[in-house]
Amino acid sequence: MNLRRGIFVSVLGLLLCSHALAGVLPEDRTDILYHLYDGGGVRIDGPSVLMRKQIGKSTSFVGNYYVDMISSASIDVITTASPYTEERTQWSLGMDYLRGNTTMTVGYTSSVESDFDAETYSFSVSQDMFGDMTTLTLSYALGNDLVGRSDDPTFEREVDRQHYGVGLTQILTRNLIATLNFETITDEGFLNNPYRSVRYADAGSARGFSFEPELYPNTRTSNAIGLRMRYFLPYRATLEGTYRYFTDTWDIESHTASITYTHPIGPFVVHAKYRYHDQTGAHFYSDLFPRSEATNFRGRDKELSPLTSQTFGIGGSFEFISDPEGWRFIKRGTVNFSYNFLSIDYDDFSDISAGEPLGMEPLYQLEADIIQIFFSFWY
Amino acid sequence: MRINKLGRLLLVLAVLAGTASCSGIEPWVKPYERDRLADPIMALDMDPVSSAYLQHVYEAREGARGGEGAAGGGCGCN
Numbered sequence: 483m484n485l486r487r488g489i490f491v492s493v494l495g496l497l498l499c500s501h502a503l504a505g506v507l508p509e510d511r512t513d514i515l516y517h518l519y520d521g522g523g524v525r526i527d528g529p530s531v532l533m534r535k536q537i538g539k540s541t542s543f544v545g546n547y548y549v550d551m552i553s554s555a556s557i558d559v560i561t562t563a564s565p566y567t568e569e570r571t572q573w574s575l576g577m578d579y580l581r582g583n584t585t586m587t588v589g590y591t592s593s594v595e596s597d598f599d600a601e602t603y604s605f606s607v608s609q610d611m612f613g614d615m616t617t618l619t620l621s622y623a624l625g626n627d628l629v630g631r632s633d634d635p636t637f638e639r640e641v642d643r644q645h646y647g648v649g650l651t652q653i654l655t656r657n658l659i660a661t662l663n664f665e666t667i668t669d670e671g672f673l674n675n676p677y678r679s680v681r682y683a684d685a686g687s688a689r690g691f692s693f694e695p696e697l698y699p700n701t702r703t704s705n706a707i708g709l710r711m712r713y714f715l716p717y718r719a720t721l722e723g724t725y726r727y728f729t730d731t732w733d734i735e736s737h738t739a740s741i742t743y744t745h746p747i748g749p750f751v752v753h754a755k756y757r758y759h760d761q762t763g764a765h766f767y768s769d770l771f772p773r774s775e776a777t778n779f780r781g782r783d784k785e786l787s788p789l790t791s792q793t794f795g796i797g798g799s800f801e802f803i804s805d806p807e808g809w810r811f812i813k814r815g816t817v818n819f820s821y822n823f824l825s826i827d828y829d830d831f832s833d834i835s836a837g838e839p840l841g842m843e844p845l846y847q848l849e850a851d852i853i854q855i856f857f858s859f860w861y
Numbered sequence: 862m863r864i865n866k867l868g869r870l871l872l873v874l875a876v877l878a879g880t881a882s883c884s885g886i887e888p889w890v891k892p893y894e895r896d897r898l899a900d901p902i903m904a905l906d907m908d909p910v911s912s913a914y915l916q917h918v919y920e921a922r923e924g925a926r927g928g929e930g931a932a933g934g935g936c937g938c939n
Contacts, residue, residue, distance in 0.1 A: 513910040515911065612886045613887070645927070647927075651905070656898065659898055659905065663928055663929065664928070665928050666927075667926060704925075704927065706927040706928025710905060710929070712905055714902075718900070719902070720903055726928045728926070732924075736923070744902050759919070759923055785921070785923060789924075791922065791923060818911070824922070848922075850922075852915070854911050858908065
């Protein structure tokens with residue numbers, strides 16, 4: 483359930499990935515990936531297969547098949563519900579059409595779970611300017627979600643999402659390229675998790691608190707601006723820095739920054755990454771409400787609480803089919819591995835699973851291993 | 862009439878902008894100078910399927926979303 487929140491924007495990243503280069507179509511390639519997330523009592527793994535192929539001189543098609551197999555006994559689940567298993571399947575199809583220095587992209591994504599369906603339609607247009615040193619991209623996406631409950635077949639709620647994006651990629655020097663992105667996303671509908679509860683003080687309860695269903699506002703609008711800069715070092719290596727500022731109408735404000743170093747060694751390319759994220763909590767979030775129905779809106783989703791997250795990542799790829807020799811119709815092939823260690827410190831989310839007395843509970847911490855193994859082929 | 866320092870700077874910028882708009886902006890990094898930018902390790906998103914997955918994880922585990930863009934990248938040279 484938690485992973486649903488990331489569907490809408492992450493699929494846009496796949497479908498609209500060609501936009502920094504409006505004057506050329508993306509390379510023909512296939513990626514076959516296995517992903518694993520293991521942490522906080524949640525294990526999610528599955529495949530992701532992406533195929534991109536140019537047809538004719540001006541059209542490129544892309545398709546992606548992605549599966550999440552979820553086994554969850556997270557802190558939310560073990561304190562207010564029962565562990566569960568779930569599977570989410572996602573299909574994406576997209577098409578890029580190149581005309582002169584303009585690329586137009588359309589995309590469609592469908593995500594299906596037993597109690598949650600999501601559809602996304604996306605459109606973007608990119609234009610190369612000023613001697614192909616500048617690429618301007620405008621994008622729009624529309625999402626429709628259908629929220630259900632596994633224990634109530636009659637429960638059905640809708641969510642409408644809209645995304646507006648502007649991106650500018652700029653060559654700054656012969657060693658430096660930068661991209662600036664601004665995105666506004668609006669949500670309207672049933673935005674809370676139908677299973678999650680909030681905690682409120684209850685003197686009549688043995689532990690001093692009880693639970694009641696959470697209740698979110700029906701709308702949310704967020705704005706994010708992000709800068710990414712990549713620099714070519716004198717000895718053929720790269721340094722990339724990113725920064726993003728985020729704010730929304732739920733009073734969440736965040737700063738995210740990362741730095742990545744990439745270094746080729748013969749047929750290998752290795753990288754190391756550090757990412758830092760810090761956010762404030764939503765205005766209707768509380769770890770413990772003073773009484774039942776204390777506020778108009780209430781939530782105890784730890785992802786909406788004030789938190790700090792850090793990621794340490796390493797990875798590498800090995801090129802086993804090289805250009806120009808190639809193998810049959812394949813020009814180039816790589817096998818890739820990446821490992822990321824995610825650590826999140828929650829500033830206002832208590833770990834009530836330990837059974838400590840009210841007010842004495844320790845703050846929750848999450849640590850997760852994120853592993854990706856994948857093959858990439860260019861043809 | 863006296864023009865202060867800021868006014869003079871704005872006037873110079875306006876003249877430069879007017880000149881640029883008449884002559885068109887010349888690319889200051891020529892196509893033949895973009896070999897490093899064309900290197901695959903300079904791609905803003907070397908592995909889209911991998912970065913989309915990580916973006917998905919972060920958006921599920923954190924309250925923020927978007928702004929990281931549909932990064933493609935590369936040299937900008939045809």
